[in-house]
Amino acid sequence: MSHIKLLNIVGARPQIIKASAISRAIKKHYFGQITEIIVHTGQHYDKEMSDVFFEELEINKPDYNLGVGSASHGRQTSLMISGIEDILIKEKPDCIILYGDTNSTLAAAIAASKLHFPVIHIEAGLRSFNKTMPEELNRIVSDHSSTLLFAPTHAAFKNLMNEGFRPENSPPYTIDNPKIYLTGDIMYDNSKFFAALAEKKKTDFFDNLRLERDNYILVTIHRDTNTDDFERLNDILITLESLAKERNITLVMPLHPRTIVSLKKNLYGLYCELFGSKLIKIIPPVSFLEMILLEKNSRMIITDSGGVQKESHFFKRPCLVLRRETEWVELVNNGTARLVDADPVKITDEFNNMYDSLSMLEYPGFYGDGKAAEFILKEVLLMFEN
Ligand code: UD1
Ligand code: UDP
Numbered sequence: 001m002s003h004i005k006l007l008n009i010v011g012a013r014p015q016i017i018k019a020s021a022i023s024r025a026i027k028k029h030y031f032g033q034i035t036e037i038i039v040h041t042g043q044h045y046d047k048e049m050s051d052v053f054f055e056e057l058e059i060n061k062p063d064y065n066l067g068v069g070s071a072s073h074g075r076q077t078s079l080m081i082s083g084i085e086d087i088l089i090k091e092k093p094d095c096i097i098l099y100g101d102t103n104s105t106l107a108a109a110i111a112a113s114k115l116h117f118p119v120i121h122i123e124a125g126l127r128s129f130n131k132t133m134p135e136e137l138n139r140i141v142s143d144h145s146s147t148l149l150f151a152p153t154h155a156a157f158k159n160l161m162n163e164g165f166r167p168e169n170s171p172p173y174t175i176d177n178p179k180i181y182l183t184g185d186i187m188y189d190n191s192k193f194f195a196a197l198a199e200k201k202k203t204d205f206f207d208n209l210r211l212e213r214d215n216y217i218l219v220t221i222h223r224d225t226n227t228d229d230f231e232r233l234n235d236i237l238i239t240l241e242s243l244a245k246e247r248n249i250t251l252v253m254p255l256h257p258r259t260i261v262s263l264k265k266n267l268y269g270l271y272c273e274l275f276g277s278k279l280i281k282i283i284p285p286v287s288f289l290e291m292i293l294l295e296k297n298s299r300m301i302i303t304d305s306g307g308v309q310k311e312s313h314f315f316k317r318p319c320l321v322l323r324r325e326t327e328w329v330e331l332v333n334n335g336t337a338r339l340v341d342a343d344p345v346k347i348t349d350e351f352n353n354m355y356d357s358l359s360m361l362e363y364p365g366f367y368g369d370g371k372a373a374e375f376i377l378k379e380v381l382l383m384f385e386n
Contacts (some may be wrong), residue, residue: 001386004094005035006120007087007112009078010062011043011104014187014307016050017288018099018122020057021186024193025373033381036060041080041088041104046257048285056287058192058201073103073134080107088115094384095120098142100306101135105142113145113175120380122186124149125156126306126327134224147173148377148383152185153366155329173383183375184368187307191292191314192370198289209252209281213297216281218317219251222256223304225315226322230266232342233259235268236322240302241345243351244279251279252294254286259333300346300354309337316363319356320347330366 008023010016018020019038026034040062044050054061066083066251068076088096096119098105099358105121112119124143127135140163143149149165151157157180161167165180173179206213226232244251255263263271274280286294292311295301301312304322309331312319319337331337338354340346354361 011041084111106138109142119149121146125151186369218298
């Protein structure tokens, strides 16, 4: 039986949440076989974007925090690359695990592959086919720097095949002979694991927010295309405000700091108006357990987040996606998520369509069996036995 040392790389909020599934599976199934070293790039740093997840999801404190913070893409990524490189040289891990598609993912993929450390990419193969989206380039480079690639969905697996990855490759696996797997989604593992705990631990949450279960719509907005384009942001918010009034329903918006910064700077009048509205609750980012409660008990979810789109499905809630395209195409094909861009007409039409047909929608299991993390670690260990 082999023993391996792996570097677990996090940086942005969703990666900390994703890493908790891997940390939990190590503790539960592979204790003594896998030593985990957690590296936080510091891409997200506010308490409610970072610390809260370590505390609540019981992840070990990072062994390293590079404290990179916010900056332009190039500057942020380059600081991360050099910081991760130093750690790789010092720690000499057997492999490095990365999640998703952020600048932290890209930096870790570049730093590790250049030094010939095997890269394991979780959430591989997702594509928006829109290379102006910063995440798309991050995904492509990370996938093509990896040795083991774990695709969460059939669509992601197929994308990898279309880019030349071959499932029939046999060991030993290397960056030039990579292995691809269809695994299901570790975020489904997390939602299953934490849903019951959320109800148990956060009993006062709805009372404190003065919110009635099943009588509100959950909204999140953070994608650069929406926050940095004031016309789009304005169109989205004005349309949602008017729909809330028409239906007399509350909108709960835990907003990413990026969105708040943009609203205050560029749409201050609208920001004040929304704050003054009885039907709109703009709140700071919430913890993952709180987010699960908000998702599970909402009537509908409106978002531009990748993670929140999927969670809408896990909790059987219809979803309007404030984007032109999505990587989670199975949701749109299923009709339970609708692409509405930032278009007032599309938002209004699809909102009304969804609102009036809530109980008729079906939510098949697209994302595995809730044991993706366990499967991934088993395959990682196997790589070192071969
Ligand atoms: C990043 C990812 C995105 C992911 C998102 C998850 C990239 C290119 N983008 O976007 O794919 O969906 O994380 O949330 O990696 N800020 C704070 N406090 C923080 C963090 C950020 O105030 O703790 C503000 C700063 O003004 C910063 C802005 O948010 O400039 C953007 O942060 P950044 O990490 O660059 O990108 P995200 O939009 O968070
Ligand atoms: N999330 C959270 N609190 C919030 C907003 C989101 O815990 O206030 C969680 C959400 O449940 C999901 C993840 O953060 O698991 C998604 O992160 P985000 O929307 O920032 O990024 P994306 O998934 O689009 O990369």
